[in-house]
Amino acid sequence: MNGERFTPVNTFEYEALAKLKLPKMVYDYYASGADDEYTLEDNIAAFRRLRLRPRVLVDISAQDISTTLLGIPSSFPLVIAPAAMQKMAHPDGEVAVARAAAKNKVIMTLSSLSTCSMEQVAESSPAGAKWFQLYIYKDRQVTKKLVERAQNAGYKALVLTVDAQRLGRREADIHNKFSLPQHLTFGNFQEEQTTNDDKTRTKSAQGSGIEAYFASLMDPSLTWKDIAWLQSITRLPIILKGITTAEDAQKAVQSGVAAVIVSNHGARQLDGMLATIDCVEEVVDAVRSRIPVLMDSGVRRGTDILKALALGAKAVCIGRPVLWALAVGGEEGVDDVLNLLRNEFHLAMGLVGCRSVEEIDRRIVVHQDVARIQKLKPKTHPQPLSQNARL
Ligand SMILES: Cc1cc2nc3c(=O)[nH]c(=O)nc-3n(C[C@H](O)[C@H](O)[C@H](O)COP(=O)(O)O)c2cc1C
Numbered sequence: 001m002n003g004e005r006f007t008p009v010n011t012f013e014y015e016a017l018a019k020l021k022l023p024k025m026v027y028d029y030y031a032s033g034a035d036d037e038y039t040l041e042d043n044i045a046a047f048r049r050l051r052l053r054p055r056v057l058v059d060i061s062a063q064d065i066s067t068t069l070l071g072i073p074s075s076f077p078l079v080i081a082p083a084a085m086q087k088m089a090h091p092d093g094e095v096a097v098a099r100a101a102a103k104n105k106v107i108m109t110l111s112s113l114s115t116c117s118m119e120q121v122a123e124s125s126p127a128g129a130k131w132f133q134l135y136i137y138k139d140r141q142v143t144k145k146l147v148e149r150a151q152n153a154g155y156k157a158l159v160l161t162v163d164a165q166r167l168g169r170r171e172a173d174i175h176n177k178f179s180l181p182q183h184l185t186f187g188n189f190q191e192e193q194t195t196n197d198d199k200t201r202t203k204s205a206q207g208s209g210i211e212a213y214f215a216s217l218m219d220p221s222l223t224w225k226d227i228a229w230l231q232s233i234t235r236l237p238i239i240l241k242g243i244t245t246a247e248d249a250q251k252a253v254q255s256g257v258a259a260v261i262v263s264n265h266g267a268r269q270l271d272g273m274l275a276t277i278d279c280v281e282e283v284v285d286a287v288r289s290r291i292p293v294l295m296d297s298g299v300r301r302g303t304d305i306l307k308a309l310a311l312g313a314k315a316v317c318i319g320r321p322v323l324w325a326l327a328v329g330g331e332e333g334v335d336d337v338l339n340l341l342r343n344e345f346h347l348a349m350g351l352v353g354c355r356s357v358e359e360i361d362r363r364i365v366v367h368q369d370v371a372r373i374q375k376l377k378p379k380t381h382p383q384p385l386s387q388n389a390r391l
Pocket residue numbers: 029030031043081082083084111112113133161241263264265266267268296297298299317318319320321
C-alpha cells in the first residue's frame with residue numbers, strides 16, 4: 001500500500017492516521033481509559049458480541065434515517081459528545097467540529113473545558129443546534145455564570161456530567177505529566193486565565209496536570225439535590241450524562257430531567273464497569289419511555305448505532321472518532337467521519353430490513369455466545385504509512 005495515497009474509510013483508520021499526526025502526549029490523553037483499560041476494550045468488544053437478525057425482502061428503496069431529539073431534528077440518530085481541549089487536535093478546534101456538525105444536521109455538545117469559547121462556537125455555525133456540557137464547580141457562581149452564558153448564546157440543553165465527581169486515573173497522562181499546551185487556553189475562562197496562569201493551564205510538576213486541575217475546581221460533593229438547584233437557575237432542559245443503572249435511571253426520571261445518556265465516559269473514569277452498550281437495556285427498562293435514553297462509549301460503526309437503537313436507545317453519541325477526524329482533516333475530516341457513519345447506518349438499517357428508525361426494534365439484535373465470538377478475530381485494518389495521507 002502506498003502511504004501517500006492512504007484515504008481513511010472508517011473511524012478505526014482515522015484513529016491510526018491521527019496517531020501518526022498527533023504529539024504523543026495529546027494522542028495518549030485522547031485515547032486513554034482508566035487504569036488497566038479493561039472497560040475501554042470492552043466498550044468496543046461488547047458491540048461485537050451483539051449480532052444482527054436481518055429481515056429480507058423488504059422494500060428499502062425509500063429509507064428515512066432521520067430522528068428528533070428533544071424537539072430538534074437530526075439527520076440520523078447521532079450526537080457529538082463533549083470532548084475537552086479540541087485545539088490540541090487542530091488549530092480550529094471546536095469551531096471546526098461545530099461547523100461540520102451544522103452541515104450534517106447533527107447536534108454538537110460543547111465541553112465546559114473547550115479551547116474555543118462557547119460564544120465563538122455558537123457564532124461560528126448559527127444554523128446548527130448545540131448542547132452545552134456542564135461540570136459543576138465548587139464555586140457555584142462560576143457554574144451559574146456558565147449556565148447563563150450558554151442560555152444567552154443559544155445552546156438548547158445542558159448536559160450535566162454525573163460520572164466525574166473526581167477524574168479517573170489515566171496512567172499515560174500521569175507518565176506524560178499531561179497539561180494543556182502553553183499556547184492554548186480554556187475558552188470559557190479567559191478572564192480567570194490572565195490572573196492565574198499556571199493553575200488554569202493545568203501545569204503539574206508531577207502526575208497528570210488535568211487531574212490536579214479538575215480536583216482543585218470541581219465539586220465532589222454533588223448529589224441529587226443539586227439537580228433541583230440547577231433546575232432552579234435555568235429554563236434549559238437538563239440531560240444527565242453517565243447513568244448506567246436502573247436505580248439511578250429511576251431517580252433521574254423522578255428528578256424531572258429531560259433525558260439521560262448511558263455512558264461510562266469512554267471508559268475514562270471507573271475501569272471494570274460494564275461496557276455501556278451492556279447497560280442500555282437495564283436503563284431503558286427502568287425509564288419505561290418516560291424520557292429519551294441516549295448512549296455513548298465505543299460507537300465506531302453504523303451497525304453499532306443500529307444495535308444501540310435496537311436495545312432501546314433513541315440516539316448514540318460519539319467522542320473519540322470526532323477527535324481523530326479533527327486531527328486528520330479539521331472541519332473536512334469531521335464532515336467526512338459524519339458522512340461515513342451516516343452512510344454505514346443507512347446501509348445497515350436497510351440490510352436488516354428497516355425503512356425508518358421507528359421500525360428498529362429489539363428483535364433485530366441477539367446476544368452472541370461469548371466463547372464462540374472470542375475465537376473470531378476481527379479484521380485488522382490497513383495502517384497508513386505516513387501522515388501525508390489524503391482525505
Ligand atoms: C479526550 C476526551 C475528552 C473528554 N472530555 C469530556 C468532557 O469535557 N466532558 C464530558 O462530559 N465528557 C468528556 N469526555 C467523554 C465523552 O463525552 C464521551 O462520553 C466518550 O468519549 C464516549 O466514548 P467514545 O470516545 O468511545 O465515543 C471526553 C472523552 C474524551 C475521549
